[in-house]
Amino acid sequence: MTTLRRARGYAPLEWSEESAELLGRIRTLARTMGEGHVAVFDLDGCLFDTRPRQVQIFRELASHRGFDALYRVGTEHFVDWSLRGTLANAGLSAEWIEAHAAEVRAWWERYFFTSEYVLFDHAMPGAAALVRAVHEAGVHCVYLTGRDETMRAGTEVALRRSGFPFDLPSTTLLVKPDFRTDDTTFKEGALEIVAAIGHVVLYLDNEPANVNVFRRRHPESLVVFVETDHSPKPIEPDPEIPWLRSFVAREV
Numbered sequence: 348m349t350t351l352r353r354a355r356g357y358a359p360l361e362w363s364e365e366s367a368e369l370l371g372r373i374r375t376l377a378r379t380m381g382e383g384h385v386a387v388f389d390l391d392g393c394l395f396d397t398r399p400r401q402v403q404i405f406r407e408l409a410s411h412r413g414f415d416a417l418y419r420v421g422t423e424h425f426v427d428w429s430l431r432g433t434l435a436n437a438g439l440s441a442e443w444i445e446a447h448a449a450e451v452r453a454w455w456e457r458y459f460f461t462s463e464y465v466l467f468d469h470a471m472p473g474a475a476a477l478v479r480a481v482h483e484a485g486v487h488c489v490y491l492t493g494r495d496e497t498m499r500a501g502t503e504v505a506l507r508r509s510g511f512p513f514d515l516p517s518t519t520l521l522v523k524p525d526f527r528t529d530d531t532t533f534k535e536g537a538l539e540i541v542a543a544i545g546h547v548v549l550y551l552d553n554e555p556a557n558v559n560v561f562r563r564r565h566p567e568s569l570v571v572f573v574e575t576d577h578s579p580k581p582i583e584p585d586p587e588i589p590w591l592r593s594f595v596a597r598e599v
């Protein structure tokens with residue numbers, strides 16, 4: 348049995364020579380290409396760390412229901428998309444998880460995909476500086492997200508608050524018209540819109556299926572797999588795609 352290579356989870360402050368070199372390549376590419384070219388950035392699990400949003404949601408449920416133990420969940424307990432895994436990592440007992448996981452899941456689904464709650468996300472350290480550098484080089488920056496139209500307003504506020512280029516020429520936010528559309532299907536379709544803006548040279552995403560689709564469509568561009576968390580789909584990024592562990596350009 349072959350084991351799929353999975354992302355190791357968020358490590359937003361982990362610096363390495365490898366990631367610094369890749370960040371340098373992105374900046375050089377942007378400077379070399381400049382106007383008439385396009386860079387595409389995913390949001391959740393890519394430019395934004397969604398764990399604080401999830402912690403907030405859990406704590407509000409904890410307060411509502413008197414689930415004091417649920418306050419134990421912190422950002423460090425999220426490794427993948429497994430809710431039960433996160434709760435176990437936070438030290439909640441198997442009995443507690445068995446009794447309450449369905450309720451926690453329902454509460455999470457009610458608030459996670461909302462304009463109001465995306466404001467709890469944190470920008471990944473270094474991410475806004477990178478996007479600003481790409482934009483200042485003249486490259487059109489597209490935020491291509493699986494968030495849907497109902498989440499647009501909060502997303503715009505979040506981009507502005509964290510200093511991502513927005514409300515400027517050569518910036519575009521593309522959200523899903525319909526919540527029910529599969530993210531990868533939406534993004535593949537949106538590539539037509541993106542290609543009409545200019546020649547795509549850079550694509551960053553944390554979902555293996557998305558980076559693979561993008562690489563197939565734009566083999567000449569630099570496609571980067573951002574290593575945070577991702578869906579449990581049994582898909583591995585194309586081996587030619589570099590992995591980025593964090594956006595910090597130097598040790599912090």
Ligand SMILES: [Mg+2]
Pocket residue numbers: 389390391392393552553554
């Ligand atoms: Mg994502």
